[in-house]
Amino acid sequence: MKQLVLVVIFALILITSLVKNSTKEIEDQIFIVNENIRPLKSELEDVLLEFNYLSSPEKLVQHQTQYFEKDLIKIEIMNIKEIIENNETLEINDLIKKNSNE
Amino acid sequence: MNNKKNIILEEYENEFSYKKSKTNLDIQFNRIAFIFFVFLVISIIYSIQLLHLGSLKTEDSKKLLTVNKNHRADILDRNGNYLVKTVKSIDIGINPIEVIDKKKLLINLQLIFPDKNYADIIKKLEKNKFFYFEKKISTKNYEKIMLLGDKSIKSEEKLTRIYPQKNLFSHIIGQIDDDNKGISGLEKSFNEKLKQTSEPLKLTVDTDIQFLIREELVKFQSIFRSKGSTAILMNVNNGEIISMVSYPDFDLNKREKIVDLNFINRATKGVYELGSVFKTFTVAAGLEEGLINTDTEFLNLEKKLQCGKSSISEYDNKIPSDLTVEEILIRSGNIGSVRIGQKLEIIKLKAFLEKIGILSKINFDIEEVGEPIPFKWGKCKLATVSFGHGITTTPLQLAKAYAIISNGGFAVEPSLIKKELKNYQKKKRIIKAGISEKINPILRKIVTTKEGTAGFVNIEGYEVGGKTGTAEKSIAGGYTRKAKVNTFAGIFPTSNPKYVLIVLLDEPKTSSDYVYEYKNKKGSYKGTPFNTAGWTSVEVAGKIIEKIGPILATKHMEN
Numbered sequence: 137m138k139q140l141v142l143v144v145i146f147a148l149i150l151i152t153s154l155v156k157n158s159t160k161e162i163e164d165q166i167f168i169v170n171e172n173i174r175p176l177k178s179e180l181e182d183v184l185l186e187f188n189y190l191s192s193p194e195k196l197v198q199h200q201t202q203y204f205e206k207d208l209i210k211i212e213i214m215n216i217k218e219i220i221e222n223n224e225t226l227e228i229n230d231l232i233k234k235n236s237n238e
Numbered sequence: 239m240n241n242k243k244n245i246i247l248e249e250y251e252n253e254f255s256y257k258k259s260k261t262n263l264d265i266q267f268n269r270i271a272f273i274f275f276v277f278l279v280i281s282i283i284y285s286i287q288l289l290h291l292g293s294l295k296t297e298d299s300k301k302l303l304t305v306n307k308n309h310r311a312d313i314l315d316r317n318g319n320y321l322v323k324t325v326k327s328i329d330i331g332i333n334p335i336e337v338i339d340k341k342k343l344l345i346n347l348q349l350i351f352p353d354k355n356y357a358d359i360i361k362k363l364e365k366n367k368f369f370y371f372e373k374k375i376s377t378k379n380y381e382k383i384m385l386l387g388d389k390s391i392k393s394e395e396k397l398t399r400i401y402p403q404k405n406l407f408s409h410i411i412g413q414i415d416d417d418n419k420g421i422s423g424l425e426k427s428f429n430e431k432l433k434q435t436s437e438p439l440k441l442t443v444d445t446d447i448q449f450l451i452r453e454e455l456v457k458f459q460s461i462f463r464s465k466g467s468t469a470i471l472m473n474v475n476n477g478e479i480i481s482m483v484s485y486p487d488f489d490l491n492k493r494e495k496i497v498d499l500n501f502i503n504r505a506t507k508g509v510y511e512l513g514s515v516f517k518t519f520t521v522a523a524g525l526e527e528g529l530i531n532t533d534t535e536f537l538n539l540e541k542k543l544q545c546g547k548s549s550i551s552e553y554d555n556k557i558p559s560d561l562t563v564e565e566i567l568i569r570s571g572n573i574g575s576v577r578i579g580q581k582l583e584i585i586k587l588k589a590f591l592e593k594i595g596i597l598s599k600i601n602f603d604i605e606e607v608g609e610p611i612p613f614k615w616g617k618c619k620l621a622t623v624s625f626g627h628g629i630t631t632t633p634l635q636l637a638k639a640y641a642i643i644s645n646g647g648f649a650v651e652p653s654l655i656k657k658e659l660k661n662y663q664k665k666k667r668i669i670k671a672g673i674s675e676k677i678n679p680i681l682r683k684i685v686t687t688k689e690g691t692a693g694f695v696n697i698e699g700y701e702v703g704g705k706t707g708t709a710e711k712s713i714a715g716g717y718t719r720k721a722k723v724n725t726f727a728g729i730f731p732t733s734n735p736k737y738v739l740i741v742l743l744d745e746p747k748t749s750s751d752y753v754y755e756y757k758n759k760k761g762s763y764k765g766t767p768f769n770t771a772g773w774t775s776v777e778v779a780g781k782i783i784e785k786i787g788p789i790l791a792t793k794h795m796e797n
Contacts, residue, residue: 138271145274152281181312181323188320189402193449211788213699231791232699 308397310418311431312438313411315445316480316656321407322490323400327374328393330383334366336390343388347371350382374398401490406448408487409503410441410604410654413496423503424654427605440656442478444793447471450785455485458778462746462766468504468633469782470740474641474729477650480737481786482506482634502606504744506634509608512742513709513771515636515727516626517575518677521567522643523590524578525673532564532676539573545618550576550625553708567680569689570706572625579624584615587623593668594639596631603654608632626707633725637740640727644681644735646674674735678703682732688758691772695728695780696757700787704728704739704779706771711745721745724771726779737790741779748773 189195200208216231313322337343340363348356351372362369371391375383383391397418401411412423418433420426428439455467471481484504488496502508524530539559543550550572557569566574579587591597599609611630613619622628634652641650647669681703684690691706704727711721724743729735748766754777755762766773 138268142271142274145271145278149274149277149281152285185320185323185400185402192403193446194404194406210785213787213791216788216792
């Protein structure tokens with residue numbers, strides 16, 4: 137009985153140290169990955185900021201007047217269609233149905 | 239005599255006996271097992287400590303953020319576009335006292351920054367006072383300048399807020415001072431949160447829609463030469479503000495000190511008498527109390543009423559003297575509204591206006607909120623309030639009230655901050671069921687019928703309904719006919735309202751050149767015949783809905 141207790145205790149200590157060792161390796165890897173992500177994240181944020189600025193409505197309108205001859209036109213909502221997938225067939229309907237009551 | 243001394247040796251009994259010291263600890267197992275047990279206990283304590291430290295990690299990082307003065311979270315719109323981005327910048331300063339070789343330092347600086355005015359720099363160096371050599375320098379130049387290794391060169395990290403949408407959200411976002419402290423808008427009301435959290439603040443506003451609405455306000459500002467204008471687009475069911483524009487506005491990137499009162503946020507801070515848009519509330523209150531129905535008739539209505547020193551009359555003499563409740567609202571009858579108000583009496587009308595949030599200051603996400611001017615209720619006041627005069631509120635509160643009246647009678651709180659779907663509270667009914675179903679068709683008729691005052695907003699496909707309000711501005715002790723506040727409060731689509739749109743023009747003037755395209759009949763009309771909401775703010779609202787409608791209809795705004 138005494139020997140069994142000793143073996144269990146020893147085994148527990150061994151397993152704990154092994155688990156700790158392996159988690160330490162994973163922690164190191166996580167740290168390295170995080171450190172590598174950090175500059176990429178900051179770069180992504182800067183690129184997004186640039187994208188948001190260049191694709192802002194004001195800039196798009198400015199580019200349109202600079203580079204295109206035709207004006208932007210608004211879409212009449214009555215001309216917008218809705219595609220509905222129905223048993224492998226596509227159904228095209230008006231997005232807004234005409235109200236006959238008015 | 240023999241004196242004998244007898245020495246008797248007594249046998250000494252040693253009473254000492256070895257005994258094991260008594261202890262409370264009764265070790266039953268052998269020594270090695272005990273040592274292992276102690277090790278086990280120590281290792282368990284150590285492991286618990288490690289786990290505890292691991293769990294503390296996130297809280298610690300939060301604490302670090304609170305300490306970091308150079309942190310301020312970004313702000314995004316509902317689609318994840320940057321409205322504000324924090325960029326760290328470095329300023330370089332020189333402390334002349336610590337300069338060892340001035341000539342050598344100047345030569346080195348000239349190599350890195352050849353375009354600077356060095357005559358000024360030499361003067362500053364001679365003054366022996368710290369000065370900023372270059373602000374917001376690039377990382378490349380920062381590396382070069384620090385490689386000089388001169389002790390007198392000091393670097394200072396600073397926080398810069400970039401606003402890619404420039405003027406578009408100036409009143410909503412607000413400004414910060416040099417110490418990273420918010421001084422207006424969301425920057426002020428969310429100052430601590432922005433400093434502490436690393437997650438960006440997500441708003442309910444949509445950049446594209448905000449741009450299109452602002453564009454129309456700017457365009458009509460020059461046509462109707464108004465002092466300023468504002469527009470609010472809000473979801474009637476959850477109170478999310480999709481757009482809130484107040485014009486004139488300012489470019490946040492310029493960091494100017496705004497002192498001109500004309501730049502106030504008219505949508506939230508502007509307190510106005512809004513006129514006939516209040517008649518909807520009088521009718522709704524009458525329906526709520528069960529005192530009237532939409533077809534209740536009011537016969538022999540006078541053309542003029544005298545109340546104290548002032549008189550109340552119809553704006554249009556063609557209004558018949560016999561009107562139903564529906565006709566009173568469609569034709570915007572003043573006397574008819576007074577009669578409904580008198581049926582309601584002060585207590586009921588006041589309670590209804592309080593319930594829909596008109597009378598008291600609104601609790602909102604930004605601090606620049608106006609407070610409706612308090613007044614003393616009386617017989618004359620009841621009469622004037624019934625048709626929207628002698629009572630003030632803000633356009634934001636007007637939007638909230640129209641949202642409640644049209645959404646089925648459920649409470650909404652206007653908000654600029656996007657919440658998770660699960661965080662939206664369960665709807666709380668504050669107006670009886672069925673009132674919206676009676677009011678919404680009347681608002682639609684104001685737009686579709688020739689008797690209605692808002693025909694120019696009848697854009698095909700959107701089922702717009704709404705009410706106009708033309709009010710003269712109050713001056714000391716009375717009203718002036720020259721300065722008006724023209725308002726349109728609209729909802730769409732009226733069959734199942736989703737949005738409320740408020741358009742307010744502050745002191746507009748008539749235009750002799752503008753060409754109106756009729757919506758309910760063919761043809762056009764040149765020039766503004768009357769300086770009323772129907773000919774000014776309704777036209778602006780129509781143009782706004784034409785532009786933003788396709789985006790609202792196709793984008794999934796519910797999320």
